[in-house]
Amino acid sequence: MKHLLLQLALIKKNKVAALMANLAEMLSTRDNNFNFIRMVAALFVLVSHAYPLSRGASEVEPLVRQLGFSLGGLGVFTFFCISGFFISLSYDRSKSKVDFVVARFLRLFPALLVVLVLSAFFVGPLFTTMGLHDYFSSSDVYSYVTTNLKLKNIQFQLPGLFQDNPYPGINGSLWTLYYEVLLYALVLALGVVGLLKTLARTSIFFIAYFLFYFAFRFFLEGELIQPGFQTRMWVQWSFAFVVGMLFYSYRFNIRLDYRFLGACWLVVFLLYRSPVFVEFFVGAWCYSVFWVAFNTQWLARQYNRLGDYSYGLYIYAFPTQEILAYLWKGISPVAMILVALPVALIPAILSWRFIEHPCILRKKVISERISQSFARRSKKSLKT
Numbered sequence: 001m002k003h004l005l006l007q008l009a010l011i012k013k014n015k016v017a018a019l020m021a022n023l024a025e026m027l028s029t030r031d032n033n034f035n036f037i038r039m040v041a042a043l044f045v046l047v048s049h050a051y052p053l054s055r056g057a058s059e060v061e062p063l064v065r066q067l068g069f070s071l072g073g074l075g076v077f078t079f080f081c082i083s084g085f086f087i088s089l090s091y092d093r094s095k096s097k098v099d100f101v102v103a104r105f106l107r108l109f110p111a112l113l114v115v116l117v118l119s120a121f122f123v124g125p126l127f128t129t130m131g132l133h134d135y136f137s138s139s140d141v142y143s144y145v146t147t148n149l150k151l152k153n154i155q156f157q158l159p160g161l162f163q164d165n166p167y168p169g170i171n172g173s174l175w176t177l178y179y180e181v182l183l184y185a186l187v188l189a190l191g192v193v194g195l196l197k198t199l200a201r202t203s204i205f206f207i208a209y210f211l212f213y214f215a216f217r218f219f220l221e222g223e224l225i226q227p228g229f230q231t232r233m234w235v236q237w238s239f240a241f242v243v244g245m246l247f248y249s250y251r252f253n254i255r256l257d258y259r260f261l262g263a264c265w266l267v268v269f270l271l272y273r274s275p276v277f278v279e280f281f282v283g284a285w286c287y288s289v290f291w292v293a294f295n296t297q298w299l300a301r302q303y304n305r306l307g308d309y310s311y312g313l314y315i316y317a318f319p320t321q322e323i324l325a326y327l328w329k330g331i332s333p334v335a336m337i338l339v340a341l342p343v344a345l346i347p348a349i350l351s352w353r354f355i356e357h358p359c360i361l362r363k364k365v366i367s368e369r370i371s372q373s374f375a376r377r378s379k380k381s382l383k384t
Helices: 002-020 023-027 034-055 071-093 097-127 132-137 139-150 175-192 199-221 229-249 258-270 277-295 297-303 310-327 333-383
Strands: none
Touching (some): 034 310, 071 277, 097 132, 097 175, 097 333, 258 277
């Protein structure tokens, strides 16, 4: 009985300590669930895409009618929120600007290059309706790789590939990577001009950003401005990223309290259908993401042994679903989800094991080599 009371007292003490701990203290442990949450976000995107990919572009994706954005959009908000936090952390801990850029490049582009090459030179020849000679004679095959590595203007089509599918194309998930890279560049630019050196300076950026964001929304809805598609998308998706940056900047002041979590969602409920509903929803969602990530360590200790397959699932799910739509005419969204998930997990796991994780392990070596190369060139230029 005495032993049981001691255990209960210890549990209560740990709960109180968790309430008192701030986000910075919680970040000191690696037992967090961000890998699992990113995986769920990638699954959201897969589920959301299953509807147009199986039934056509006019098919409404889950949550659109209820929230004004899709389940896939919620997944992207989740990715961007987590990115805003950890990209800020990455910049803060990087020894140099070169370290930061190298780390970001290696996390994104090697795996992207592989999926582009596989799409153009394996999936394409296997499923195209064109003859192989005609297919490989088309410049679109080669520009698919080179253009999409630039990210800005994504090429969604390959010659004769999946043109009769309900939603023609090969990989419609890649378009968000451009905005992800722009937001990486935003963090780098803020660091270069010194706005990340102190909390006071960073706060100036946050005030300026949110004033800009809501002014942009006001002018856009009033049709007082007509920005291009990419500008509108950047502003839309940057919101969750900047919220993640804010969480990192104020990590010593933020506590993950379930009572505050409940209050956040109460406010969201009261603002339903209001002009600022989406922004308050995203803010509450981001807080929920961090609450779950740091308050379920028992799951983290188990799942984190596997690795981070979320990026691989994100970039391989769409081609997998297009192949299913081609092979299984009239496939339902539910069937596509159930089949595509385990199939797309295979290349996702391979991507992590043989491309993404090895690149992460080598980023320090590569960064040092690049820094040494810059140093040698600098010395040569000074001598001349």
